[in-house]
Amino acid sequence: MKFSENWLRQHVKVDASRDELAATLTAIGLEVEELTPLGEQLDGVVVARIVSAEKHPQADRLQVCRVDAGQGEPLQIVCGAPNAHAGLVAPLAMVGSRVGDITIKAAKLRGVESNGMLCSARELGLDSDGAGLMELPDDAPVGAPLADCLGLPDATIELKLTPNRADCFGIRGIAFDVAAACDSKVTVAEPVPMPALSDAALPVALDAGADVPRYVGRVIANLDPTCKTPLWMAERLRRSGVRPVSFLVDVTQYVMLELGQPMHAFDRDRLRGPVGVRRARAGETLKLLDGRDVTLDEGFLVVTDAGRAVALGGVMGGYDTRVTETTRSVFLEAAHFAPAAVIGRARRLGMHTDAAHRYERGVDPELPRQAIEMATRLILEIAGGVPGPVTEAVLPEHLPRPRSIVLRRARLARVLGLVVDDAEVDRILRALGFAVEAIDDGWRVTPPARRFDLAIEEDLIEEVARIHGYDRIPVTLPGGATRLAVPEEGRTPEADLRRQLVARDYLEAVNYAFIDAALLARWQADAGAVPLANPLSAELGVMRTLLLPGLVDALAGNTARQQPRVRLFEIGKVFEGRESGIGNRESGEATATAAVETSGSAPVETLRIAAVATGDARVEQWGEAAREVDFHDLKGDLESLAACAGAQLEFRPAQAAYGHPGRSAEVVRDGARVGWIGxxxxxxxxALELDRRVLAFEVDLAAVQRRALPRAGALTRFPSVRRDLAFIVAQDVPWASVEASIRTAAGPLLAGLRLFDRYQGKGVESGCKSLAMGLILQDKSRTLTDHDVEDVKGRIIAVLERDHGARIRS
Known part of the structure; x- marks a missing residue:
């Protein structure tokens, strides 16, 4: 919310300086994001009129202007602005004044004397428009100081509002908070009803139920179509970040900024009536004010004229019924649209409007009539006209009603940790516009309709705390006993896994749980993706089904910034609308509103850990030759995680859509697939515009957290025996299957198995490989004999020959 400081001070009288006012706003929860002083150095800048403008004899783009500055004899000014012409009223910086860092002096420009400088709004620091001279109204007093004419000095204040403070999207709402914080009162009275001077009216019908429970309209005829927006109104709009367009449009914008109630003006002569509000029909089209044609569905609301859609309810007016420079009769509307009926509708069309921004967060349902009366008064005072009666359609049963809330004195003191005087509590609540009734143990408070964010006692406690001052609440340590949480022995803490990866040179990343649906489709991981009903943006439209897309995107951002070696990991949840069969699931509530298309239940949540790596395997050094990171490096990192829980992982060849053929594997624990690596x-x-190899893994976190409880056992007194064997097997036979066969054949005597060599080359035929392993055999009850060892070897050789076509390498 951006507004003029002087405009706010008109609503609430406070003695605080500008900096004190900004600090007060931030202290009460209305964070000042930006404060820009205006017109601080305008001494010597006056209102002037160009009497004549002739081409400069030595320059095509310059004009020699004679300018009336109210000093009798016109001044000669050389000007290069494209809009300089005879009759234009513009600011003039006199000789000796300062504009920015420049002191204006009499000078010769291309041989012609110039005694001052005609200025643009940007040169004066009043606006960003520097395309030409700042154009002032024709009736602006020539020779008067520009600061007096524009109501300067002033400042623009921009607030960063939290979503619950929708009442502060209008100057009036902010004024109540400032009045409470500064022990003042809101001084601007409620808009005075303007009597009807004609019977001109349009009937209104509501057919959208609770979505639009109130609609107010009024016809004003015989307007002056040549009327211009007065300077004071145009300046307030500019300082609020709104570009003046035309008088009727500017009036509706002005009322919205002051009260917080969006409005719209229709050209009455383009309406047939009656006016109605209903749900849009599937496939219905509408041309909006910005000229775009949109196709609607039942999720949108439309304002209709004799059944045809003429405006998109709560978002934007229609093109066909817009007001123009020839409009002589206008139909003003102000309605209460329920937030649920408007939220997300503008974003679905790729739009963002001030009206939708306010309606999505909630607007006071009592404001529409006030807005109509205020706009009527402004129009009549400036452009004349004959007003008709106010037409109001209302569905009382669907209007939100303020509820009283009990604030207990003891509860207030307990939560805040201090006692606030009853008189101070009463003052704060009344200054905020609340109805307050004293009761035995505290107060019964009824918030105004604009404060629908207040529902429970804690909300009122927060109001008292922020106005009384957070800095006045004592800092004390919490008291009471705390329950000691016993660590779960059967589960490795996440912190241990994080430390393990950090120790192996990884950095932790945190990505959004929402992702672009197109990116998921590129990974071919969009099956079961849960779309959001109200996404923050199109790039965050679905809940992620994998951690890797976000991690790889972060990796790409780092490599694009000349980082040659990147290691990232993330622990987070993935979401699916159906089971995917990749390990154990942990159900829970989704963190955003989601439309689950595959089933009516909440999305399935799974906590996972993932990592990505690219670049050299080691940091640049002299001790060993540089080499690129490969599959076995990442496999070692994953196995080190599993080792924290004493887990044994298996790796089996796998074909994932996003995995390199022949260079990826599924991760298995206890016979169940728990993830992917490769x-x-x-x-x-x-497709991701990455020109380097990227290694990655993603596994269910539970698979590397779960660990067996340690059990004490006696040490064996009997020695172990080691036998080394080398087998030749087909090249496509994985070690994991060979290992499984050996463990099955050897039985309980196998105490350890070590693969210490894999060889291809001379002495091994093409298409085969040699695997050399060490068998460690041991019995806990006796010393093994040669016969025992040979028996185990024979069983292993027989099983490998039978299952894998292996043979002993001579």
Missing amino acids: ELHPRLLA
Whole structure:
């Protein structure tokens, strides 16, 4: 919310300086994001009129102007502004004044004397428009100081509002908070009803139920179509970040900024009547004010004229019924649209409007009539006209009603940790516009309709705290006993896993749980993706089904910034509308409103850990030759995580859509698939515009957290025996399957198995490989004999020959 400081001070009289006012706003929860002083150095800048403008004899783009500055004899000014012409009223910086860092002096420009400087709004620091001279109204007093003419000095204040403070999207709402904080009162009275001077009216019908429970309209005829927006109104709009367009449009914008109630003006002569509000029909089209044609569905609200859609309810007016420079009769509307009926509708069309921004957060349902009366008064005072009666359609049963809330004195003191005087509590609540009734143990408070964010006692406690001053609440340590949480022995803490990866040179990343649906589709991981009913943006439209897309996107951002070696990991949840069969699931509530298309239940949440790596395997050094990170580096990192829980992982060849063929594997624990590891597919890397290899893994977190409880056992007194064997097997036979066969054949005597060599080359035929392993055999009850060892070896050889076509390497 951006507004003029002087405009706010008109509503509430306070003695605080500008800096004190900004500090007060921030202290009460209305954070001042930006404060820009205006017109601080305008001494010597006056209102002037260009009497004549002739081409400069030595320059095509310059004009020699004679300017009346109210000093009798016109001044000669050389000006290069494209809009300089005879009759224009504009600011003139006199000789000796300062404009920004420049002191104005008499000078010769291309041989012609110039005694001052005609200024643009940007040169004076009043606006960003520097395309030409700042145009002032024709009736502006020539020779008067510009500061007096524009109501300067002033400042623009921009607030960063939290979503619950929708009442502060109008100057009046902010004024109540400032009045309470500064022990003052809101001075601007409620708009005075303007009597009807004609019978001109349009009937209104509501057919959208609770979505639009109130609609107010009024016809004003015989307006002056040549009327211009007065300077004071145009300046207030500019300082609030709104560009003046035309008088009727500017009036509706002005009322919205002052009261917080969006309005719209229709050209009455383009309406047939009656006016109505209903749900849009599927496939219904509408041309909006900005000229775009939109196709609607039943999720939108439309304002209708004789059944045809003429405006998009709560978002934007229609093109066909817009007001123009020839409009002589206008139909003003102000309605209460329920937030649920408007939220997300503008974003679905790729739009953002001031009206939708306010309606989405909630607007006081009592404001529409006040807005109509205020706009009527402004129009009649400035452009004349004959007003008709106010037409109001209302569905009382659907209007939100303020509820009284009991604030207990003891509860207030307990939560805040201090005692606030009853008189101070009463003052704060009344200054905020609340109806207050004293009761035995505190107060019964009824918030105004604009404060629908207040529902429970704690809300009132927060109001008292922020106005009384957070800095006045004592800082004390919490008291009471705390319950000691016993760590779960069967589960490795997340912190341990984080430390393990950090120790292996990874950095932790935190990405949004929402992701672009197109990005998921590129990964071919969009099956079961849960779309959001109200996404923050199109790029955050669905809940992620994988951690890797976000991690790889972060990796790409780092490599694009000349980081040659990147290691990132993340622990977070993924969401699916159906089971995907990738390990154990942990159900829970979704963190955003989601439309689950695959089932009526909440999305399935799974906590996972993922990591990505690219670049050299080691940091640049002299001790060993540089080499690129490979599958086995990442496999070692994952196994180190599993080792924290004493877990044994298996790796089996797998074909994932995003994995490199032959360079990826599924991760298995206890026979269940729990994740994926490998190199990303070259086609995916090309689509992501990555020109380097990327290794990654993603596994269910529970798979590397779960650990067996330690059990004490006696040490064996009998020695172990080691036998080394080398087998030749087909190249496509994975070690995991060979290992499983050996463990099955050896039985309980196998105390350890070590693969210490894998060889291909001379002495091994093409298409085969040699696997050399060490068998460690041991019995806890006796010393093994040669016969025992040979028996185990024989069983292993027989099983490997039978299951894998292996043979002993000579």
